[in-house]
């Protein structure tokens with residue numbers, strides 16, 4: 001290794017929900033995360049991101065760091081070609097300006113889809129490779145929700161994925177990428193990867209690393225990583241909401257020049273997923289049954305979880321399936337929050353105590369049910385700004401300790417409270433309800449549009465929790481999506497699926 005190896009660092013990060021109707025634009029990247037050149041190094045000082053770990057690891061190698069471009073945007077719809085081209089041109093120009101380089105570190109997601117490419121990140125690696133040449137090692141960090149094509153395994157020298165979900169080790173894995181690059185540059189290892197791609201789709205709800213099936217896979221992966229012949233093990237859960245030919249679970253094992261061993265370990269890990277695949281299946285309760293169960297509960301509140309409309313996962317927070325079920329069953333003391341700026345604007349023309357008829361919900365797209373016509377009475381108006389009850393909430397990094405829902409209206413339809421808000425806000429704090437006067441503890445049932453984020457605030461008061469099978473872009477019921485590109489047959493959508501765990505080196 002040269003005394004001061006020249007290491008180019010960069011990344012592109014997007015988890016693409018190909019069924020979401022709104023495209024991801026260059027404006028989304030600019031507004032959320034776009035760092036160029038030295039900004040990447042400055043930002044890394046107090047960041048726990050993957051690229052920050054790469055910078056720290058490169059510094060530990062005594063490297064000269066050549067920061068290029070890092071761009072990321074929140075999970076959303078397909079990335080516009082214009083956005084990808086703009087970002088890629090910038091990245092490649094900066095890589096070219098960094099030449100000569102001894103190694104490259106890239107922080108990618110693995111589930112980015114653009115208008116014209118179902119394997120956008122492999123394209124990125126290929127184009128970087130074209131600039132730096134065949135002999136310069138490229139080590140790539142991936143989110144464990146990436147859908148990995150065989151081409152990606154070939155294109156990069158080493159792939160290193162997060163080991164945790166929720167993702168708390170992005171920095172550590174980025175650091176590990178730099179360490180591995182250092183070993184390659186010192187001539188200590190010749191990385192050789194094998195992979196198994198399984199015809200298994202995991203809903204995002206089934207990809208927690210503390211839960212089966214992934215917990216068991218990671219337990220074994222940690223043992224395998226102790227083997228001195230092993231360089232890296234990546235357990236890729238895949239991202240079921242990206243419709244591509246290689247969407248699904250993949251296992252990638254990199255050894256030091258030992259393809260047979262890499263193949264053996266990748267196959268062994270794949271077999272664990274196959275054996276435990278049934279543990280990933282969600283239990284489905286219809287909203288109608290969930291509301292009936294909640295009404296029959298001796299006491300409340302029963303929390304009705306609408307994870308298909310998970311605001312934290314990018315859904316609009318205006319799904320109506322649960323509201324319709326409450327109305328159909330004439331539920332009493334039921335509460336739901338709907339983000340619906342149009343309905344708020346209509347209510348704003350009225351006064352406290354007025355009765356009006358209007359359509360609420362399901363306006364953002366066609367995935368979250370149909371608008372529901374209701375006739376109700378306006379109980380209260382608010383600016384929707386309340387201090388949080390929980391000081392160190394899950395979303396403090398985004399929202400601080402103040403909830404800002406925009407103009408908010410409490411509409412009452414017989415036994416049901418609808419809180420109409422201008423902006424969508426994940427249900428992470430009870431002040432969202434209490435602020436305007438709805439007492440959560442007095443409700444028989446409360447609908448939360450969240451997969452996990454509701455727990456800190458709602459579990460202390462919950463008498464029972466029921467997960468509903470509702471319409472929405474974040475549904476765990478993958479049978480609701482009209483896949484077109486997915487390789488079939490695949491579990492759990494198809495009846496006859498053959499599972500080969502043979503690794504490809």
Ligand SMILES: [Zn+2]
Nearest residue numbers: 143144145167
């Ligand atoms: Zn992820």
